[in-house]
Amino acid sequence: MSKSKLSYVLMLAIVAIFILYIAFVQWIQDPEAAVFLGSKTNLNHPLNKNLWLTVMRVHVVFACIGMVSGAVNFSDRFRRTNRKFHRLNGYWYLVTVMLVGLTSGYMAPYATGGRGVSIAFNVLTMLWPAFTVIAILQIRKKRIQSHQKWMIRSYAYCFTNLTVHLLTSFFQASAGWSYADSYRVSVYMTIPLLYFIAEIVIRMVMKKPQRTFGPT
Numbered sequence: 001m002s003k004s005k006l007s008y009v010l011m012l013a014i015v016a017i018f019i020l021y022i023a024f025v026q027w028i029q030d031p032e033a034a035v036f037l038g039s040k041t042n043l044n045h046p047l048n049k050n051l052w053l054t055v056m057r058v059h060v061v062f063a064c065i066g067m068v069s070g071a072v073n074f075s076d077r078f079r080r081t082n083r084k085f086h087r088l089n090g091y092w093y094l095v096t097v098m099l100v101g102l103t104s105g106y107m108a109p110y111a112t113g114g115r116g117v118s119i120a121f122n123v124l125t126m127l128w129p130a131f132t133v134i135a136i137l138q139i140r141k142k143r144i145q146s147h148q149k150w151m152i153r154s155y156a157y158c159f160t161n162l163t164v165h166l167l168t169s170f171f172q173a174s175a176g177w178s179y180a181d182s183y184r185v186s187v188y189m190t191i192p193l194l195y196f197i198a199e200i201v202i203r204m205v206m207k208k209p210q211r212t213f214g215p216t
C-alpha cells in the first residue's frame, strides 16, 4: 500500500472511530450533556439548556456529516470516476461547514472557560467557512492545487473537537489543571495546531503535482 493510501485509510479510521465515540457519548453515555454543562461556571449570559442542547445536537450531526463528506472527496480515485458526485458533495460539505459555523456562533458566548474561549471560537467560526469558500472559489478558477491546499486547511478543522478533548485530557492528567483551564488552553492551542498540521499534510502529499492523499 502506498504512503498516501495508508495516510488516507488511517484518516478514515480516525474519522470512523471518532464518529462512533461521539454517537456513544451523545446517545448513550450523556444525552443531556450533563457532564459538559456541569463544567460551565461563571457564565456571562444565562443559558437556556433546552435550546443549547438542540443547537448542540444540530451542530454535532452536521459536524459528523461534514467529516464524512469531506473525507470522501479526498479520494483521488473516487474523484476521477465520479466527478459530478465530487462537485455536489463538495457543495454539500460547504453547507455542513456553514451549519456547524452557525451553530457554533450560538454556542460560543456560553463556551466553557469564559470570554477568551468565546472569542477563539468566534475567530474559528469565521476562519473555517472562509477557508472552505476560498477552496471552492479556487476550483471555479480551475486552480486545482490551490483548491486542494485550501480544502486540506478547511478539513483540518473537522478535527477541532477531537483535538480540544485530547489536549484537555492531556493537560488535566499531566499538569493536574482544572477542566476549565485545560479546556481554555486547549482551544487556544488547537486553532494554530490544526493549521500547522494542515501545512505539514500539504507539504507531504503535494510534493508531486496533481496528487491528493487518497487512493490513486
Ligand code: HEM
Pocket: 022, 036, 056, 059, 060, 063, 064, 066, 067, 100, 101, 104, 105, 107, 108, 110, 111, 112, 113, 121, 124, 125, 126, 128, 157, 158, 159, 160, 161, 162
Ligand atoms: C467538525 C467536527 C466537530 C465536531 C464533531 C464537534 C462536536 C462538538 C460537540 C460534541 C460539542 C459539545 C461539547 C463537547 O462535548 O465537546 C461541541 C461544542 C462546540 N463546538 Fe463543535 N464540533 C466540531 C467542530 C467545531 C468547529 C469547527 C467549531 C468552530 C467553528 C466548533 C464550535 C463549537 C462550540 C463553540 C461549542 C460549544 C463549546 C462550549 O460550550 O464550550 N465546533 N462541538
